[in-house]
Amino acid sequence: MGGDHGPSEIVAGAVAARRNGIPVVLTGRPGMLRPLLAAHNALADVPVIPAEDVLTMSEGALASWRRPRSSIAVACQLVRRGQASAVVSAGSTAGIVATARLRMHSVPGVSRPALAVLLPTRPSPTVLIDAGAIADPRPEMLLQFAQLGVAYTQLAHGIAEPRVGLLTIGTEPGKGNKLAKRAHELLDAEPPHGGLPIGFIGNVEGTDLLTGKADVIVTDGFTGNVALKTLEGAAAFAAAGLRAAASASPGGRLTRRWRRQAVTDLTELADRLDPGHYGGAALLGLEGTVVIAHGAATARNITAAAELASSLVRGQITEKIRERIGHSRAGHFRRRT
């Protein structure tokens, strides 16, 4: 029921995912969802679990307590009861994070789940974690974010030993705010916190987000969200600037056509910066997979989100996180020598 476009895009995307072989269940108002499914001839293929309440886009974290029958709460409960493997939503990020934390179990040892988004680097995307789940994490949580990010990129991009960087404001170890400095020490510790090893390459800066210098970039949810939205804004700004340049200068028909093409190229770059391009942000660290599609997600984005969720489930992301964090947890009680 979430998302800026209402349920019609969600239903269309869900039906397409179903036709691609992903078993999909919808949660929400049957009176709205069934006619939309009927229009796709998909009433028999996609079951609807009733959830009469809706968490609106403007509602924040607190609303999740008050709305146990919202479509997102019901979806999370299905996962908790083992009746579904993953949740996909285009609702408000704060609302989904809060509801998922409330209605689903955490992987043992994980203090707080974190939001992982993919940045469009080559040859494989860089994982930015946390992109907005926890605004004020403790330094130890950043160590867990690194473990979550490593598990994700190993699974999703087949990178055996991901390079992990810490987002801060200078490349030397002593640079950053208190949180970043302490997180650097924890990430740099030998043996690596008793957990599975993390390939920590040190500090990275804002200029490194799109260079592919690191496979996983760890940060707090406040900084991560500002950085992600700054990238989105910069891409839109560059596209608009180029569009203005194109319209300001005359030229033959051919030139104009190519100028349009360049604007299209740049808009595509902007799209690649949009987390929706890769299916959405993955909320990692819960017993069950949660993928958050962009609020403005189209049917195609919703299908991509369902495919991402499905591939994370098939790849056993939760088990892999449990393995990494389980080790780590035991190590927390070991003293550094």
Place this chain on the structure above:
Amino acid sequence: MGGDHGPSEIVAGAVAARRNGIPVVLTGRPGMLRPLLAAHNALADVPVIPAEDVLTMSEGALASWRRPRSSIAVACQLVRRGQASAVVSAGSTAGIVATARLRMHSVPGVSRPALAVLLPTRPSPTVLIDAGAIADPRPEMLLQFAQLGVAYTQLAHGIAEPRVGLLTIGTEPGKGNKLAKRAHELLDAEPPHGGLPIGFIGNVEGTDLLTGKADVIVTDGFTGNVALKTLEGAAAFAAAGLRAAASASPGGRLTRRWRRQAVTDLTELADRLDPGHYGGAALLGLEGTVVIAHGAATARNITAAAELASSLVRGQITEKIRERIGHSRAGHFRRRT
């Protein structure tokens, strides 16, 4: 003596500024600077104050204590003694900030000076403050940053009532980390903290940095620096992407020429994102003006930095800050009702 290109670009830029009517003094090693000045026929026009020590680019804040005879320390002392009005440097930001704080007086009531950079919005640039001077400010400092930013944009861009936004991760008042939430309350308080009024428009997000939604965007130095470097990285990424697209697709000579033009346009956008484009970052809140040019500053950038410093001095930036903060300080002891 600072900057990636060594003193030759600095000297060339200083000589050009002198010829534009700005009285310039150089601090540094006379044995290096005098031959460079002689090559410009400027030995008689630009005095050299000896400073035998150099704060290297890799040295951080601590080195400023150990190097009272560095070129930046001597320059700051000239301002402190009233023998110069402003300092321009292309050295390491951390080193300059630390040295300036140590060797110059603060404006009464200013807890910590902050770094203001200009973002290339239209019709006038947006001031981002703090862009990296203080990684862990207290919330009250963000209120002072707002006052510094307002004074700067009033003076530099002639905006009578600048719109001030707080950089955070959601537009609603309750969004953000603890620092941003508390800063929002302070900025929003009525009467405005006993100081001169601040035109606070509320929270802004990373997507708003380049839209001109606010004239002044306030944040902590950690987030501000990550955001600034993220913008730089995104512009470089977009330019590289377009360049690759241009070289990959064939086309007539006209098309190729236009594609080159598009890459040039975008590179120009990237340049405009570079603080050096506007002369550099201004360190505000000290009794005396400090402008930090980009480490990779060319002669032209150094001249622009000298011009920015000169115009801030002529516009009496320090007096204007004193006026705004002086009021503010008296108000700090007033209780909110």
